[in-house]
Amino acid sequence: MSKENNILVCDDDETLCYLLKEQLLEEGFAVQTVYDGKDAIESVKSKNYDVLLLDLNMKEVSGEEVLKFVTGYTSSLQVIILTAQSDIKKAINCIKLGAYDFISKPYDFEDLILTINRAIEHKNLLVKTTILEEQINKNIHSKIIGSSKEIQKIITLANKSAQSESNVLIEGETGTGKELLAEYVHRNSLRKDKPFVVINCASLPDQLIESELFGHEKGAFTDAKSAKQGLVEIADGGTLFLDEIGEMSITLQPKILRFLESGEYRRIGGVSNLTSDVRVIGATNRNLLDETESKNFRRDLLFRLNVITLTLPPLRERKGDILQLANHFLEVKSPIRSPKRLSSAAEILLSNYTFPGNVRELDHIIERAIIFASDDTIKPEDLNLPSSDKKDQSTDATSEHTEIVSMEEIEKKHIENALNYFKWDRAKTAYKLGISIKTLYSKIKKYSLTQ
Ligand SMILES: Nc1ncnc2c1ncn2[C@@H]1O[C@H](COP(=O)(O)OP(=O)(O)OP(=O)(O)O)[C@@H](O)[C@H]1O
Ligand SMILES: [Mg+2]
The missing domain is CATH 1.10.8.60 (Helicase, Ruva Protein; domain 3)
Known part of the structure; x- marks a missing residue:
């Protein structure tokens, strides 16, 4: 257990507090003790603790009152009730009120440490989940902001292309909103209830991109211990977003071209042709026409992709x-x-x-x-x-x-x-x-x- 975990002990039995503190310090926790409910509430307000060990029967402000305050104040602080055998019923009620667990006195130290560690794990998970939820909410509600005529023009074009089945190429400098726009086209298309699958062509080596995209059969290569579905299969009926397509190697490009032309593909190591119905949106921050001149990008692939081209202007060109x-x-x-x-x-x-x-x-x-x-x-x-x-x-x-x-x-x-x-x-x-x-x-x- 790392030293960073902070524990607050609140019990009106000062000897017990002292003993607990010594034991917990030895386990590597940072520990503070208080002897009544009022001080516990003040401490919770002034510092972020991970766990509160809380006695129930205290004179002025009872453990239950402290618990009620804590659950209303923060969801991350985990409260473990320390209770006498005779008070088990009360302790169970505290769980209903939001305490993490209870330990009856005289406590078994090993038991207590186990419970504390579980409570800390629970707290860490809660924090992580909250952060993830925030991220998810942010993405769900992401909409295209901007009333400049430049961005409005793009939105009109995007709406039109959403109604068609043609492939789309989105061009724009880094950070101009290419992925956001691709998602927008998907969400406004008839495919909106099917998956929107993203693959970044710059982030993986060739063979991995191929196996990610088209899947592989068992034994196709050393690490292929079982067969794997490709993203084109997962995206069936939906949209496949090929991000940074300008970075795709020239050797992989013919396979993508074939797929764009016929909807057919083969898993790596597979012998039969499979088909999938996906609409492809590519994005790039390069000028692909220039890339075809320098033979880094196939001209036929570019023309398959850029049936519709949406060009996102840099922010400095839409200052509004x-x-x-x-x-x-x-x-x-x-x-x-x-x-x-x-x-x-x-x-x-x-x-x-x-x-x-x-x-x-x-x-x-x-x-x-x-x-x-x-x-x-x-x-x-x-x-x-x-x-x-x-x-x-x-x-x-x-x-x-x-x-x-x-x-x-x-x-x-x-x-x-x-x-x-x-x-x-x-x-x-x-x-x-x-x-x-x-x-x-x-x-x-x-x-x-x-x-
Ligand atoms: N018009 C917009 N309204 C609201 N948010 C936007 C807009 N344009 C971009 N963003 C936000 O800016 C960030 C970058 O956008 P996005 O990832 O779509 O850009 P990109 O062009 O794909 O970037 P890169 O080339 O680096 O991959 C995202 O958080 C996105 O939600
Ligand atoms: Mg992007």
Whole structure:
């Protein structure tokens, strides 16, 4: 068990608290003890604990009252009731109220440790699930934002192509929304109730792409211990999105071409021809016509694919969408209770920025700014735009004095803001910052950060 897990013990029996603390410290937990319910509630408010060991019979504020407070306050803190044999009924009632488990006194230490470890595992799973749910919800509700005439034109074309069965090629710089648009076409087509299957042609070596796409028979190659369905089979009736198709090797291209022409394919190691009915949407950030000139991409494959071509303009060419998108990301990503807004100087700065990473970059800039901002208003310095761009584009309103600080200062502030944002939930903070919880702890120590 790692040292990072925090346990709060609340029992009016001070000797028991002392003993438990000694034992738990030896097991590598961080432990704090309190002797009445009121202090337990205060401690829960001021620090993120993983587990609360809670006595039921305390004088002023009872264990049950503490439990009720905790379950209303947080869903991640796991409460284990410590109870006398005579109070088992009460303890069972506590489980109904949301306690994780109970242990009867005198407790068996091994039993207790086991229960604590299970409670921590449960908590970690809960946190992970919440994060996943957030991601899923975000994707389900993703819609194409933008009222510029450029994006509206693309949406009109996308709607038209959704009604047809032709293959589609989506062109655009990185982060312009190619995958989002592909999904949009699928969702608005007659195939919407069938799968939308994505394969990224740049992320896998040739043979793997082929076996992912078309599947393989048992024994087709050393690792093929059993037969496997290909994605084209899974996508049957739906849409297959070939992302970064410009990266597909010239040797694999004829197989894709054959499939596009006839709907036929063979599993690797297979002898019979199979068929699947999929509509293909390809996406690329390259100019495929140029690629055909340099013989990196087959001309016949390009013409099969680009029956309809949708070209997403870079964000700097549809400046009208920048603030609308920024406000959309602010709305989606701000904490519910403290929605953030952009200062007018920040708005001007964003409107003049060139966004080499397009919409994805804007999304990340806003996400970071929400964490950086010390109050509800996002200021130019919270946006942390690359300095050359800031300088090139600066206007009177944006030339607010920005003090140059060291990288360490930036890191400290960034971590501190992230911790505050997640109410010092270290697991969530570390996850969001993309660092291990261990690294987060060493940074907290290094910068002497406190709640
Ligand atoms: N018009 C838009 N409205 C709302 N969100 C958008 C829009 N365009 C892009 N996004 C968001 O920006 C991010 C990048 O979009 P997406 O992955 O579709 O881009 P891409 O062109 O496929 O990027 P890459 O070339 O890097 O694969 C996603 O989170 C997407 O939801
Ligand atoms: Mg993409």
